[in-house]
Amino acid sequence: QVQLQESGPGLVKPSETLSLTCTVSGVSIRNYYWSWIRQSPGKGLEWIGYISYSGSTSYNPSLKSRVTISVDTSKNQFSLKLISVTAADTAVYYCARGISDCSGGGCYYYYYALDVWGQGTTVTVSS
Amino acid sequence: QSALTQPPSVSGSPGQSVTISCTGTITDVGSYNRVSWYQQPPGTAPKLLIMDVSHRSSGVPDRFSGSKSGNTASLTISGLHADDEGDYYCSSYSVTSMDVIFGGGTKLTVL
Numbered sequence: 001q002v003q004l005q006e007s008g009p010g011l012v013k014p015s016e017t018l019s020l021t022c023t024v025s026g027v028s029i030r031n032y033y034w035s036w037i038r039q040s041p042g043k044g045l046e047w048i049g050y051i052s053y054s055g056s057t058s059y060n061p062s063l064k065s066r067v068t069i070s071v072d073t074s075k076n077q078f079s080l081k082l083i084s085v086t087a088a089d090t091a092v093y094y095c096a097r098g099i100s101d102c103s104g105g106g107c108y109y110y111y112y113a114l115d116v117w118g119q120g121t122t123v124t125v126s127s
Numbered sequence: 128q129s130a131l132t133q134p135p136s137v138s139g140s141p142g143q144s145v146t147i148s149c150t151g152t153i154t155d156v157g158s159y160n161r162v163s164w165y166q167q168p169p170g171t172a173p174k175l176l177i178m179d180v181s182h183r184s185s186g187v188p189d190r191f192s193g194s195k196s197g198n199t200a201s202l203t204i205s206g207l208h209a210d211d212e213g214d215y216y217c218s219s220y221s222v223t224s225m226d227v228i229f230g231g232g233t234k235l236t237v238l
Contacts, residue, residue: 113178
């Protein structure tokens with residue numbers, strides 16, 4: 001059974017760096033696309049970005065200047081760093097896995113749909 | 128990068144059907160068939176219901192169906208159950224930014 005678990009500080013001071021880790025179990029992180037998504041209080045979902053099985057990344061244009069997503073294959077983890085945070089970055093942060101299609105003899109991986117999610121971790125930006 | 132447009136709320140009685148719309152543009156919903164739908168019960172993480180406009184994710188009952196016409200995708204839930212209550216989000220691949228955009232979410236109330 002594939003499971004994702006977010007971890008990291010629940011409180012970050014303004015202007016500092018938010019750092020979260022997603023630990024993946026039940027599947028190798030060397031396959032699939034791995035994404036971060038956030039949900040501000042009472043608001044909708046916002047895609048932050050992804051890292052691929054080959055290490056390539058893509059970020060939401062509105063966050064691109066502040067975001068870095070990286071992967072540690074030895075620990076089966078991937079991470080999110082968001083610099084210069086403000087109160088607007090207060091949210092529940094989710095990590096998630098992109099879908100796969102293994103119906104054609106080989107497997108293809110996609111990031112545009114997310115089939116396994118972590119439970120989410122709340123991060124508050126406040127002094 | 129604008130969010131996709133969903134109605135803020137819909138409601139229906141048990142056993143009835145409801146449809147939630149998701150309107151985008153030619154550069155996202157109207158381009159590839161890469162529209163997904165998620166269900167988010169209160170206090171929980173989103174769950175993938177539909178991918179590629181109309182393909183149900185594993186274990187999702189056939190009461191949930193998806194479709195698309197032009198720049199608008201739709202999620203129909205038939206035979207409403209009380210535990211269908213929650214928020215529903217659409218998402219789409221965006222050709223221009225090559226990333227993913229979400230709708231603003233729709234709150235489903237089962238009367």
